[in-house]
Amino acid sequence: MDYALLAEQFFNGFQLGIILFLVAAGLTLVFGIMDLVNLAHGTLYMFGAFFAATFSMVTGSMFLGMLFALPVTLVAGMLMEWSLLRTLYQRNHLDQVQVTFGLIIFFNELFLIAWGPEGAAIQLPDYLQGTTPLFGDVVVPDYRLVIITSGLLVALGLYFLVSKTRIGMLIRAGASNREMVAALGVNIKMLYTVVFGLGAALAGFAGMIITPITQAESGMGEGILILAFVVIVIGGIGSIRGAFIAAIITGLIDTLGRSFIDVAMLAVMDTEGAETAGPAISSMLIYIIMAVVLAVKPQGLFPPKGA
Amino acid sequence: MTEAILKVDNLVKSFGGLVATDHFNLEVEQGEIHAIIGPNGAGKTTLINQISGMMKSDGGSITFDGRDITHMSAPSRCHTGLVRSFQITSILKNFRVIDNVALAIQARQGHSFRFWKAAQKDQELQGAAQAVLEEIGLGERGNVLAGNLAHGEQRRLEIAMALATSPKFLLLDEPMAGMDSQASEDMTTYLRTLKGKYTMLLIEHDMDAVFALADRITVLVYGRAIASGSPDEIRNNAEVRSAYLGDD
Amino acid sequence: MGKILSLMKTPRGIYNTILVLLCLSMPFLAPAIEQDFYRDVMLRAIIFAIATISLNLIMGYGGMISFGHAVYLGVGGYAVGILSYHGIESGWIQWSVGIIGSGLLALLFGAICLRTKGVYFIMITLAFAQMIYFLSVSIEKYGSDDGLNIDTRSNFGIEAFDLNDPMTMYYTAFVLLMACLYFSHRIVNSRFGMVIRGSMSNDDRMGSIGYPTYPYKLAAFVIAGMMAGLSGILSANFESFVSPDMMFWTTSGEMIFMAVLGGLGTIFGPLGGTMIFLILSEMLSNITEAWHLIFGPFLIVVVLFARGGVEGIIGKFEKRND
Numbered sequence: 044m045d046y047a048l049l050a051e052q053f054f055n056g057f058q059l060g061i062i063l064f065l066v067a068a069g070l071t072l073v074f075g076i077m078d079l080v081n082l083a084h085g086t087l088y089m090f091g092a093f094f095a096a097t098f099s100m101v102t103g104s105m106f107l108g109m110l111f112a113l114p115v116t117l118v119a120g121m122l123m124e125w126s127l128l129r130t131l132y133q134r135n136h137l138d139q140v141q142v143t144f145g146l147i148i149f150f151n152e153l154f155l156i157a158w159g160p161e162g163a164a165i166q167l168p169d170y171l172q173g174t175t176p177l178f179g180d181v182v183v184p185d186y187r188l189v190i191i192t193s194g195l196l197v198a199l200g201l202y203f204l205v206s207k208t209r210i211g212m213l214i215r216a217g218a219s220n221r222e223m224v225a226a227l228g229v230n231i232k233m234l235y236t237v238v239f240g241l242g243a244a245l246a247g248f249a250g251m252i253i254t255p256i257t258q259a260e261s262g263m264g265e266g267i268l269i270l271a272f273v274v275i276v277i278g279g280i281g282s283i284r285g286a287f288i289a290a291i292i293t294g295l296i297d298t299l300g301r302s303f304i305d306v307a308m309l310a311v312m313d314t315e316g317a318e319t320a321g322p323a324i325s326s327m328l329i330y331i332i333m334a335v336v337l338a339v340k341p342q343g344l345f346p347p348k349g350a
Numbered sequence: 351m352t353e354a355i356l357k358v359d360n361l362v363k364s365f366g367g368l369v370a371t372d373h374f375n376l377e378v379e380q381g382e383i384h385a386i387i388g389p390n391g392a393g394k395t396t397l398i399n400q401i402s403g404m405m406k407s408d409g410g411s412i413t414f415d416g417r418d419i420t421h422m423s424a425p426s427r428c429h430t431g432l433v434r435s436f437q438i439t440s441i442l443k444n445f446r447v448i449d450n451v452a453l454a455i456q457a458r459q460g461h462s463f464r465f466w467k468a469a470q471k472d473q474e475l476q477g478a479a480q481a482v483l484e485e486i487g488l489g490e491r492g493n494v495l496a497g498n499l500a501h502g503e504q505r506r507l508e509i510a511m512a513l514a515t516s517p518k519f520l521l522l523d524e525p526m527a528g529m530d531s532q533a534s535e536d537m538t539t540y541l542r543t544l545k546g547k548y549t550m551l552l553i554e555h556d557m558d559a560v561f562a563l564a565d566r567i568t569v570l571v572y573g574r575a576i577a578s579g580s581p582d583e584i585r586n587n588a589e590v591r592s593a594y595l596g597d598d
Numbered sequence: 599m600g601k602i603l604s605l606m607k608t609p610r611g612i613y614n615t616i617l618v619l620l621c622l623s624m625p626f627l628a629p630a631i632e633q634d635f636y637r638d639v640m641l642r643a644i645i646f647a648i649a650t651i652s653l654n655l656i657m658g659y660g661g662m663i664s665f666g667h668a669v670y671l672g673v674g675g676y677a678v679g680i681l682s683y684h685g686i687e688s689g690w691i692q693w694s695v696g697i698i699g700s701g702l703l704a705l706l707f708g709a710i711c712l713r714t715k716g717v718y719f720i721m722i723t724l725a726f727a728q729m730i731y732f733l734s735v736s737i738e739k740y741g742s743d744d745g746l747n748i749d750t751r752s753n754f755g756i757e758a759f760d761l762n763d764p765m766t767m768y769y770t771a772f773v774l775l776m777a778c779l780y781f782s783h784r785i786v787n788s789r790f791g792m793v794i795r796g797s798m799s800n801d802d803r804m805g806s807i808g809y810p811t812y813p814y815k816l817a818a819f820v821i822a823g824m825m826a827g828l829s830g831i832l833s834a835n836f837e838s839f840v841s842p843d844m845m846f847w848t849t850s851g852e853m854i855f856m857a858v859l860g861g862l863g864t865i866f867g868p869l870g871g872t873m874i875f876l877i878l879s880e881m882l883s884n885i886t887e888a889w890h891l892i893f894g895p896f897l898i899v900v901v902l903f904a905r906g907g908v909e910g911i912i913g914k915f916e917k918r919n920d
Binding site: 449 | 785789792799800802803808809817
């Protein structure tokens with residue numbers, strides 16, 4: 044048993060889970076509270092990445108770049124909601140799907156033109172390029188620890204916001220009974236804009252912290268978006284707790300699954316077969332899990348009460 | 351003594367901590383009109399949902415026409431002859447009135463995996479649907495889009511769809527809902543004509559209608575049957591008066 | 599015949615007739631105006647319209663918003679591609695495998711997805727389609743991302759019927775399109791179709807009057823899958839090429855838009871929508887490479903303001919003239 048590989052893959056999986064959670068949390072809130080299918084959520088992830096890359100280049104500092112990009116992404120999200128998306132709340136899901144699909148097409152093209160096919164990169168500062176030893180031979184890249192830690196801090200902050208503050212109470216109430224919250228005289232429009240902005244900020248944050256590793260490019264949002272869908276289907280629409288648990292599980296299964304299936308396949312078939320079957324099965328694994336969860340619990344693992 | 355066609359035995363349904371149906375018992379005799387009354391929040395809709403099969407119970411049993419239907423799906427219950435109508439009008443709004451009824455009739459004609467012949471040109475089906483419409487006074491309205499009917503007409507279509515399934519037992523959830531007094535009277539008169547042909551379990555708030563139609567009445571309060579008997583017995587029952595009718 | 603002629607008197611009837619006549623005559627029209635490639639554009643539209651018709655069956659008449667319908671295109675296409683790669687060129691075998699294969703996959707996916715509703719259904723159909731996309735990308739042997747070239751078109755062993763002849767290819771697709779239109783018309787008006795349409799209108803009520811709607815919806819899903827598989831088979835033949843892109847979620851998204859643009863829940867809507875979409879995108883992409891900048895907002899405007907699509911707009915003329 045190669046512990047170094049196992050540990051490395053574990054951290055990779057956990058990191059993926061954190062990123063997925065950040066993206067899924069906003070998505071599930073917007074679904075749960077506004078009943079809005081927002082395919083353009085991945086676009087907000089892309090906004091964060093590109094804005095951070097540009098600001099980092101301009102200021103010469105990754106940290107400052109992200110610091111400036113975050114509020115810009117938040118505002119961009121709220122603008123999107125205010126100008127277009129709020130007309131969709133009354134519309135059926137098909138209309139929502141198509142309009143947000145139109146947004147994706149538009150922005151992917153816009154960013155492709157603005158930054159070119161190579162996209163944009165963020166240079167990791169020297170002090171974050173090292174590794175930290177854990178145990179035995181195992182080392183963890185420092186930046187990966189930064190991603191995981193900051194992601195967990197945000198998750199904690201979100202938990203605090205949702206369970207201990209007044210606005211969090213409104214959010215939870217809205218997730219389980221939208222009409223009731225409106226009937227209670229709460230300024231629904233503003234609540235919706237705030238929730239959307241929060242989701243945009245979370246997605247943007249995920250996009251920017253992953254960029255030093257992967258790069259900002261047009262179309263980067265959709266891959267993570269679809270996995271985020273799987274996460275909230277497994278976790279239950281409207282549930283942040285569900286999103287967190289499902290995201291971590293999904294990240295771990297997807298990453299560890301890929302390594303182990305390759306190994307397992309080699310044990311049972313020849314190299315050529317394994318090289319085909321391995322990646323094939325790994326790429327399907329998380330969807331198979333989703334299907335199994337749905338077969339048993341069609342509303343996800345943690346549907347909010349009253350759903 | 352006539353055998354009860356519908357027997358509800360110790361039915362239980364809870365939502366989290368709230369017990370909506372609390373060991374509810376009921377026996378409805380063949381051919382009778384039985385009314386369930388009770389204050390708002392007593393659990394009438396939950397009860398109907400369980401009897402019709404739209405909601406699973408947590409305990410107890412339901413027997414219909416000698417068969418245990420507790421675990422049967424709603425479509426299957428409909429095929430045994432137990433059909434319901436809805437309090438909030440639940441017709442197919444973008445179909446024509448006659449299509450609504452035709453679909454209900456079609457459901458009783460075996461499976462519908464027939465892909466070729468046009469249903470709207472099937473003379474037998476359309477003729478049978480027209481006949482049902484005539485009976486309920488919507489004979490002239492067959493070609494109108496169901497969503498364009500007046501409220502009272504929609505309520506009648508609501509009943510017509512249930513009747514078109516050739517049932518033995520009608521589970522009527524507030525058939526008079528939202529009707530003015532004239533329309534309610536008409537509906538009451540109509541329902542009385544159905545007596546004997548069908549057994550009816552009626553949930554209603556309209557007390558005039560209830561006392562005019564019912565052979566027996568059960569009073570539902572907090573998920574329990576607190577009294578059951580003839581209209582006179584219920585009218586004079588002290589517990590019922592204080593819980594529901596109000597002392598007068 | 600008299601009925602068909604009377605149908606042509608309405609504005610929509612005239613519009614639909616024009617669509618069909620355009621498809622029918624393009625192989626002769628195109629060379630006449632010295633734009634041979636219009637024939638290819640039209641053939642592409644005809645082939646894709648078959649897929650859009652199948653999506654309209656479940657989405658426009660059944661209310662099942664499948665965001666993964668393009669996956670069945672891929673099954674049909676790859677059936678042709680993979681069998682051809684292994685030397686099996688018989689159209690009988692390729693086409694049977696393609697259609698039955700897409701039907702089986704639709705049965706599997708539908709059985710799971712139809713247990714969910716609304717937003718869940720949309721997302722799950724999307725997820726499953728992506729799963730198959732990733733699966734095909736991961737199999738290096740059949741070309742992965744780059745796709746798979748197909749050497750010859752399906753061979754049916756009939757001398758007079760050679761798909762390699764452009765006219766035969768074109769009119770085979772055209773005849774199949776007409777057949778799918780007609781089949782679509784019969785199925786939505788049949789008893790089966792009424793159940794599907796009823797379930798879209800009010801699924802709970804359908805249950806209460808005695809219809810277990812799940813098996814009917816599943817059957818519709820399978821039929822639509824097979825029809826889309828046929829479209830994929832034709833596409834593989836015409837383009838002599840298949841790639842995972844056929845199954846990418848954006849293809850499904852475009853298919854949904856074509857159905858909506860044309861007019862959901864109408865027989866000819868999908869044909870008109872597909873033709874308009876493909877011709878427009880062809881024209882726009884010749885003007886500028888960044889045509890998506892125009893297309894995105896166009897999609898948004900159509901969805902927000904043109905309810906009922908083109909058939910809906912033309913239908914409004916009928917009402918005004920009455």
